[in-house]
Amino acid sequence: MEVITSLDNKLIKRLAKLKDKKYRDLEDIFLIETEHLIEEAYRCGMLEMVLVLENEDINLDVKKVYVTKNILNKLSSLNSNIKYIGIARKFIPKGYGNRLILLDNLQDPGNLGTIIRSAAAFNIDTIILGNNCVDLYNDKVIRASEGMIFHVDCLRKDLTSLIIELKNNNYMMIGTDVNEGKVLNTFKFPLKFAIIIGNEGNGISLEIKNLVDKNIYIPMNKKTESLNASIAASIIMYEMSKVDYD
């Protein structure tokens, strides 16, 4: 068994750069940690390679490169004793389905990962990130998604031009507003729609707000101004998906 031991190894130096979004975008690959995520990537055919700690093994039919602890620690974003780091290929879907989530300037990686996880649970076809959203391949996004990033189609697009295209194709643009709109649980979702979720602090930007067709709101106690963005998104998706189980 050949083991890479040097931090100066060409492959290791190339992989270390993937912590930086710029290099993830150039190479179209990204790092994943924890066995669970590596197995999910494998199942979805998106795993390119695994770095494995010397004297350990992983039972997956994929290219393996054995490395020292030192190297895993350099590449890892976790503090724990890890045995594997996977290299996954980005998947760029060719189109989008009928049930969309549009994210306008969502910034928190935990919120994005959680929305992806809920979108998989509640039968959303495609998540579309506006250009100003946090990077999809940020390690915190991937972890919070609990592997569902490999199961839900995600695209990055300019939202304004996309919304105009969607409206021309009879998609309903659904926004959230605490002051006006229809109560969520009486709202009838059409066949083709996009639920728009805004920034954590500022909500939906004015430009996008002007393109909304219908607003919905989640009834809540007056002492609270709002919910966490991933909670609001998940409650809306939960209500929407009820039609699939009724």
Added chain:
Amino acid sequence: MEVITSLDNKLIKRLAKLKDKKYRDLEDIFLIETEHLIEEAYRCGMLEMVLVLENEDINLDVKKVYVTKNILNKLSSLNSNIKYIGIARKFIPKGYGNRLILLDNLQDPGNLGTIIRSAAAFNIDTIILGNNCVDLYNDKVIRASEGMIFHVDCLRKDLTSLIIELKNNNYMMIGTDVNEGKVLNTFKFPLKFAIIIGNEGNGISLEIKNLVDKNIYIPMNKKTESLNASIAASIIMYEMSKVDYD
């Protein structure tokens, strides 16, 4: 205006220790950052003191101590340029209401903060943390709660003995289970109940599971095994609170 400039100042050294749960427990006070949280604490009568950056001010009728930037940076858990740090008093409620959330070994501070925020929105009376949960006064919990930690009663208790007491007082213990139970949106919540939310990785512990009266589940796509704990908790609270708005 007197300004504390030394990191060796007795008060500053005492406050620096509050980053550690042990000292928060000993003193029954905790640090809060961001103007929004300080104002929420003030409005709820829980603000003891504010450290203010020299040459700045804050318009609150509370004890102010002026300090240097150096001192704020030492006490802050954020990297940004802050002007204030508040010292808030813990509030230990005397009892609990009819609508309870019980948290069994919840570990992620972001999840706890988000559950507190949703509990305020959806009319939960009291949140009860089991002894093994993350600390309520962790800075990440307080930030994720968006100030709602000052609006929702929170208690820490031994869950097993509390549940026995609750059952003797006709509270229904409601668990979640993906394999059995009643679909959430057809479930009728009684007047007095406790929704039990388990650990992020392992769910509800076996000891507590044995004390559950009814299980509910949230219908979802078979490719997902579960939802994030704060998402599941919030969707259940959302459904429960509908009776208040119908």
